[in-house]
Structure formats: C-alpha cells, structure tokens
Amino acid sequence: MSKTTIVGGRIIESTGGNFNIYAKENIVYRSATTITETGVERGVNYGNPQNPPERKNYFTKGWWSLDIEGNKIIKNAIPFMTVYFHLETKNIPNGGNVFMTLYEEDNSEPEENDTVADKDDKITLVNKSTQKETQVRPVNNNKIVVPIELGGLDNFLENEADKVLELYFRCSYSNENxxxxxxxxxxxxxxxxxxxxxxxxxxxxxxxxxxxxxxxxYGVKGPNPIYSPSAITTYIDQYSEKGFQLNDHALFVNSTANSNQNDKAKYSREECYSAKYTMATVPFINVDLNVPTGLDVRIFDNLSDETLFWDFEQTASLYFATGLLQGNLKRMIAKFKSNQGGIYEDPVLTEAIINSDVTKKYCADVEKYLSESIKTNITSLDKIEDKKPYFGNHNTLQADRKNKNKTFSRPIYNVNRTEGLTIALNDIWATQIVIKELKNTNNTYKCKYEVILWDHFGLDLPDMEKIFNIIPSVGEAFVTWFILQHLRGYKPFVTKIKFEKKFEGTF
Known part of the structure; x- marks a missing residue:
C-alpha cells in the first residue's frame, strides 16, 4: 500500500507534541533547492532507528444487510429503505468507541457541473433523539450495527451523473483507519x-x-429516413440511462427550429388526397367498397389556416370533449397552432387521467407486478431494473413482456369518446414506471412509484382511413387537423402525464 501527495504550493504541518514517522524501508526527501532541519533547543540528532508502536488489526469485516442480524446481505437499496451496516472488530473491548462516518464514493465517477477534482461526499447521520450528529459507536461483543434510514438523499442523488449513490463507512480506532x-x-x-x-x-x-x-x-416528402440510424441509437441509449431529457432530445418532439419544415414530411399531397375508408367487401364479386375520405382533404385544403383552425376547434370541442376537458382540448389546439412542438403538460388533463377507471386498472396491474418483483428480489433489487425500452408490434411486445411476467402494456382511453380523453390521448404511445421510495418495517413495506405516460398529439395517414372520417361534420375535426399538420406544416407535439402512486406489501 502506498500514499502519494502532490501539491502545487506549500505544505505546513504543526503539532503540539511529538511527530514520529516510521517506515519499513527508506524515507527519502528531495528538494529542487534546499532541505533545512532545525532543532531549536537540542539541535538535530541522528540515532539508531526505533521500532514503531505495535499496530493491531481492529477491524476485520464490514457489510450491508436488510436485517439487524446481518444475514440478508444486500448491495442495492431504494431511497427511504431502512438498512443495517455491520462492522466486525477484534482487539477492541466492549464499550470501546469507534469513529464511523458515512461517505458516498465519488472518485470513480465525474460529477455533472464539477469544476474541481472529485472527492467523496460525507453524509451526516443524525440521532433522532438528540438531533445531533452521531459519529461514535460502541463495540459490543466485537460487533457494531448501524441502522440507517435512507431518506433525505435527494441532493446527493441529484448531483450524481448516474443518479446512483455508493455508500461506505470510514472507520477509525486508535491508530487504525x-x-x-x-x-x-x-x-x-x-x-x-x-x-x-x-x-x-x-x-x-x-x-x-x-x-x-x-x-x-407541406405535402412534399422530405429525406428518407427522417432520422439517421446513429441519431436514433444515441437517443435510445441516452433514454435507457436517464430517461427523456428535453435539452438532449428536442429533435424527437419537434421542438427544434427547422429552417426547412419539409424535413419531416412523410406524405405527398397526392397520398393525402388519395386516402380512403374501406367499408366492406361486396359479396360474390369480391370488390372493396371504399369511401374517398381524401376527397374532403382536397376540398378543405382550399381554406385558409385560420378557417381550418376555427373549424378544428369548434368541431373537436363540440363532439369530443365536455366540461374541464373541453378547456384542455382547446389549450392543446392552441399549442398546436403555436407551431412550437415540444412537450405539453396540463394539470386538468393529469387529474382526469388519475381519476380514470382505465388508469386505476392499469396501475393495479403495475402494482401486482411490482409487489411480486419486490417480494422475489428484496435482497437483490437490481434485478427489478428494466431500463431498456420495449419495441415491436403488438404480438412481439406481448411475448417479450410475458417473459418478464409483465401482463400490462399501456392504458387506452377509448371508453367514453366524448369526454375529452380519447381525442387528447386515445391509446397511450409510451410509458415509464419508476420505483421512487420503499419504506420497510420488519416484514412489510410501503412503495411509492412514478408513472409517466407519453402520447403524440398528431395524426398519420391511417387515421384518415377510419370510420369517424365518413360521419358528416364529425369528420371535419380530423380533416382540418390532418391538413394543418401534413399540408400546412404545423408541428405536432408530445403530451406528457406524470403522477405518483403508493401501495403496501409484504416480503
């Protein structure tokens, strides 16, 4: 074991008593100029080397566990869990005090916005009774057990680039650290x-x-593909590690400024005009009976943007939203009209989602999965982590998720098409579930988890080939919306709904 100290200036050490240095091999002093040794009273003496004081090994082992006995060894925990640190000692009498300080390891990872070299962060442990810092722990039968509730760590987690704390204790007794x-x-x-x-x-x-x-x-196809494979790979990798970050991922929610709006055009004008709804196949002659919904697109494309937006808001609000959700729909249309893309969040929409029976059923399925996962993996919580997003068609996703015992996918809000959730969201596009807190007491726990639902406020060509487009007046909401997006260049955006839920369970 070695120690190297490098400084750019002076080192000054002062002691009120003796200052002894012992080395098993050589002690070397080097200076670019002068080495000065001064003994004020008796000069400088050079004598025979003395033996260093006997060094005892006072510490033998340290580990983390879920139980006070130390049998359920753990390496992972969730904020607000109660865990136990065990320090095994020898040569320390009962009642002997060991200095123990909790630290978060930082040296192996550069922190965000760090302007100086990394150093490990001290985490102060406070006695609940005295409200004072506790650093001294008495030994009992060659053992110290420190119970810790992992609350109040938000600031430490926020400063971590990977949002993971790595905790250890610095222990000191006599001359051993x-x-x-x-x-x-x-x-x-x-x-x-x-x-x-x-x-x-x-x-x-x-x-x-x-x-x-x-x-x-604007009805003129842009480059194909619209996103490069490398950009998508980077997005998926970053999302898998840190989730969605608007500063990094603005391109994928249309919030970047494009000098050429055709860059994300997927449909030509003729494709938009050629949309059709297939009603049925005529028996015997095997001919499809089609309704040309693209004809309405062609006709309404002669109207001004202002007229289209007026018609969109009036028909959509009349047929597809009521009460408070009607106001939400108008705000969504206003954001669409602003042509800024980006993220849309609204407290009225979020509250309606929380209270929806569809959401309650979805969360019940999520909680069933989480409770089983926690019960199975309580001493190895890292096995619950599943950060990489699932992709594929419905059948592929079902198979992949079934292998992980996930019977849920995403909520679909199409039960009541007139209340305002169907047109705002319909079937949610993407979801994220994060376990935020776990408070354990003996064999029970309380879990807090976060749900994020993502959806796209936009239409594609298949949306113009659905039955609601052939209903007089009702279809105007979608015709005007589609024209504004794909023939007038208005940017669709991404809707975000975030909320937290709690449940209780046992191990």
Missing part, C-alpha cells in the same frame, strides 16, 4: 429503480424511425 466494505463492489448502491419502459416518445413501434403521427410538412 479503514474503509468498509473493503471492496468497492460491495458498497451499497442507492437509487430509484426504473421497472419498465414501454416504447419511446417520438419513435415508431420498432424504434427505428420517426413515429408517423409526429411527422409534418
């Missing part, structure tokens, strides 16, 4: 756990191109 657990791999990793990501905002179901309902333009 040590860090435990002794192996960095056994430090306690504390973090929120991403339990599920179903698809991604902005990408198609295969995760290989733009989602069609987020494309927009």
């Amino acid at each position: 040590a860090q435990y657990p002794s192996n960095i791999q056994d430090y306690l990793k504390v973090n929120e756990i991403v339990a599920d990501r179903y698809k991604m905002p902005g990408l198609n179901e295969e995760g290989k191109e733009i989602a069609s309902d987020l494309s927009f333009g």
Whole structure:
C-alpha cells in the first residue's frame, strides 16, 4: 500500500507534541533547492532507528444487510429503505468507541457541473433523539450495527451523473483507519429503480424511425429516413440511462427550429388526397367498397389556416370533449397552432387521467407486478431494473413482456369518446414506471412509484382511413387537423402525464 501527495504550493504541518514517522524501508526527501532541519533547543540528532508502536488489526469485516442480524446481505437499496451496516472488530473491548462516518464514493465517477477534482461526499447521520450528529459507536461483543434510514438523499442523488449513490463507512480506532466494505463492489448502491419502459416518445413501434403521427410538412416528402440510424441509437441509449431529457432530445418532439419544415414530411399531397375508408367487401364479386375520405382533404385544403383552425376547434370541442376537458382540448389546439412542438403538460388533463377507471386498472396491474418483483428480489433489487425500452408490434411486445411476467402494456382511453380523453390521448404511445421510495418495517413495506405516460398529439395517414372520417361534420375535426399538420406544416407535439402512486406489501 502506498500514499502519494502532490501539491502545487506549500505544505505546513504543526503539532503540539511529538511527530514520529516510521517506515519499513527508506524515507527519502528531495528538494529542487534546499532541505533545512532545525532543532531549536537540542539541535538535530541522528540515532539508531526505533521500532514503531505495535499496530493491531481492529477491524476485520464490514457489510450491508436488510436485517439487524446481518444475514440478508444486500448491495442495492431504494431511497427511504431502512438498512443495517455491520462492522466486525477484534482487539477492541466492549464499550470501546469507534469513529464511523458515512461517505458516498465519488472518485470513480465525474460529477455533472464539477469544476474541481472529485472527492467523496460525507453524509451526516443524525440521532433522532438528540438531533445531533452521531459519529461514535460502541463495540459490543466485537460487533457494531448501524441502522440507517435512507431518506433525505435527494441532493446527493441529484448531483450524481448516474443518479446512483455508493455508500461506505470510514472507520477509525486508535491508530487504525479503514474503509468498509473493503471492496468497492460491495458498497451499497442507492437509487430509484426504473421497472419498465414501454416504447419511446417520438419513435415508431420498432424504434427505428420517426413515429408517423409526429411527422409534418407541406405535402412534399422530405429525406428518407427522417432520422439517421446513429441519431436514433444515441437517443435510445441516452433514454435507457436517464430517461427523456428535453435539452438532449428536442429533435424527437419537434421542438427544434427547422429552417426547412419539409424535413419531416412523410406524405405527398397526392397520398393525402388519395386516402380512403374501406367499408366492406361486396359479396360474390369480391370488390372493396371504399369511401374517398381524401376527397374532403382536397376540398378543405382550399381554406385558409385560420378557417381550418376555427373549424378544428369548434368541431373537436363540440363532439369530443365536455366540461374541464373541453378547456384542455382547446389549450392543446392552441399549442398546436403555436407551431412550437415540444412537450405539453396540463394539470386538468393529469387529474382526469388519475381519476380514470382505465388508469386505476392499469396501475393495479403495475402494482401486482411490482409487489411480486419486490417480494422475489428484496435482497437483490437490481434485478427489478428494466431500463431498456420495449419495441415491436403488438404480438412481439406481448411475448417479450410475458417473459418478464409483465401482463400490462399501456392504458387506452377509448371508453367514453366524448369526454375529452380519447381525442387528447386515445391509446397511450409510451410509458415509464419508476420505483421512487420503499419504506420497510420488519416484514412489510410501503412503495411509492412514478408513472409517466407519453402520447403524440398528431395524426398519420391511417387515421384518415377510419370510420369517424365518413360521419358528416364529425369528420371535419380530423380533416382540418390532418391538413394543418401534413399540408400546412404545423408541428405536432408530445403530451406528457406524470403522477405518483403508493401501495403496501409484504416480503
């Protein structure tokens, strides 16, 4: 074991008593100029080397566990869990006090916005009774057990680039200092756990191109593909690690300024004019009976943007939203008209989603999965983590998720088509589930988790080939919307609904 100290200036050390240095081999002083040794009273003496004081090994082992006995060894925890640190000692009498300080390891990872070299962060442990910092722990039968509730760590987590804390103790007794657990791999990793990501905002179901309902333009196809494979790979990798970050992922929610709006055009004008709804196949002659919905697109394309927006808001509000959700729909249309793309969040919409029976059923399925996962993996919580998004068609997704015991996918709000959730969201495009907190007491726990639902406020060509487009007046809402997006270049945007839920369980 070695120690190297490098400084750019002066080192000054002062002691009120003796200052002894012992080395098993050589002690070397080097200076570019002068080495000065001064003994004020008796000069400088050079004598025979003395033996260093006997060094005892006071610490033998340190580890983290879920139980006070130390049998359920853990390496991962979730914020607000109660965990136990065990320090095994020898040669320390009962009642002997060991100085123990909790630290978060930072040296192996550069922090965000760091302007100086990394250093490990001290985490102050406070006695609940005295409200004072506790650093001294008495030994009992060669053992110290420190119970810790992992609350109040938000600031530490926020400063971590990977949002993971790695906890260890610095221990000191007599002339021995040590860090435990002794192996960095056994430090306690504390973090929120991403339990599920179903698809991604902005990408198609295969995760290989733009989602069609987020494309927009003037009826002249843009470059193909719209997003480069490398840009998509980077987006998926970053999303898998940190989730959606608007600063990094603005391109995929149409919030970047484009000098050429045709860059994301997926449909030509003729394709838009050629849309049709297939009603049925005529018996015996095997001929499809089609209704040319694209004809309405051609006719309404002669109207001004202002007229189209007026018609869109009037018909959509009349047929597809009531009460408070009617106001939400008008705000969504106003954002669409602003042509800024980006993210839309609204407290009225979020509250309606929370109270929806569809959401309650979805969350019940999520909680069933989470409770089983926690019960099965309580001493290895890292196994619950499932950060990479699931892609594929319905059958592929079902098979992949079934292998992980996930019977849920995403909520679909098409029960009541006139209340305002169907036109605002319909079937949610992407979801994210994150375990935020876990408070355990003996054999029970309380879990807080976060749900993020993503959807695209936009239409694609298949939307113009559905039955509601042939209903007089009703269809105008979609015809005007479609024209504004794909023939007038107004940017669709991504809707985000975020909320937290709680449930209780047992191990």
